[in-house]
Amino acid sequence: MDTMLKTLGEPRRCEIIRLVWSxxxxxxxxxxxxxxxxxxxxxxxxxxLRRRGLVNERRDGTRRLYSVNQGxxxxxxAFIDSFWSNSxxxxxxxxxxxxxxxxxE
Amino acid sequence: MDTMLKTLGEPRRCEIIRLVWSxxxxxxxxxxxxxxxxxxxxxxxxxxLRRRGLVNERRDGTRRLYSVNQGxxxxxxAFIDSFWSNSxxxxxxxxxxxxxxxxxE
DNA sequence: CTTATATGTTAGCAGTTCCTTACGTAAGCA
DNA sequence: TGCTTACGTAAGGAACTGCTAACATATAAG
Numbered sequence: 001m002d003t004m005l006k007t008l009g010e011p012r013r014c015e016i017i018r019l020v021w022s023x024x025x026x027x028x029x030x031x032x033x034x035x036x037x038x039x040x041x042x043x044x045x046x047x048x049l050r051r052r053g054l055v056n057e058r059r060d061g062t063r064r065l066y067s068v069n070q071g072x073x074x075x076x077x078a079f080i081d082s083f084w085s086n087s088x089x090x091x092x093x094x095x096x097x098x099x100x101x102x103x104x105e
Numbered sequence: 106m107d108t109m110l111k112t113l114g115e116p117r118r119c120e121i122i123r124l125v126w127s128x129x130x131x132x133x134x135x136x137x138x139x140x141x142x143x144x145x146x147x148x149x150x151x152x153x154l155r156r157r158g159l160v161n162e163r164r165d166g167t168r169r170l171y172s173v174n175q176g177x178x179x180x181x182x183a184f185i186d187s188f189w190s191n192s193x194x195x196x197x198x199x200x201x202x203x204x205x206x207x208x209x210e
Numbered sequence: 211c212t213t214a215t216a217t218g219t220t221a222g223c224a225g226t227t228c229c230t231t232a233c234g235t236a237a238g239c240a
Numbered sequence: 241t242g243c244t245t246a247c248g249t250a251a252g253g254a255a256c257t258g259c260t261a262a263c264a265t266a267t268a269a270g
Binding site for chain 3: 044061
Binding site for chain 4: 131132133144145148149151152166167168169
């Protein structure tokens, strides 16, 4: 999970995720959205995202079309949510241990 | 937001957030949860978390008690959620432009 | 077959990050 | 006042990261 957070902590990688969130897009078109860095830099970011399983790659002729693996991002969402739900769990455990002291109702 | 993702991408910082999520805790006690690194390393992580506004510091004698600023983490939660809601927004915009082509119902 | 397009990969460098060691400081206690 | 506890901070180094430039490969077009 730390890995995923780190991966998305890179602004361009995070932006790529947004770009291909709902529509697959070839590498060159993705790179065109980042005029301030070379295509190579974006290709390397795509490689990281692919290896981390955050995007899927589909080949079509010479092109490679990327799309988001929303399931992986859903894991991140669940992880963030777990900060809250785990604290609820702690409260529940605390309540239970209180009940044990008092005996069951 | 990239900053927050990067900040939590560090495993120990992420763990610190969990530690002080629902109960404030003095720096030394936090450091004791990480036997593999020095207290200095943890102090530096706490400094980062404080500067980023992710934790609050309260002084009590020589101790410094840290607690999570849940509001900041809530922003991250909202950001992750926005990946989904923004794609809904795009669908809505798409539907609207279709209606313009057809004329209003 | 030759050329152009789309893309990944490698080498290498500058900047950043996380760590340790050593030191500084402020509050309590003798 | 001197010692101890609880902490932050500074200096410096090893490892990691993101970038560019140059090269490799594969498909398509002529």
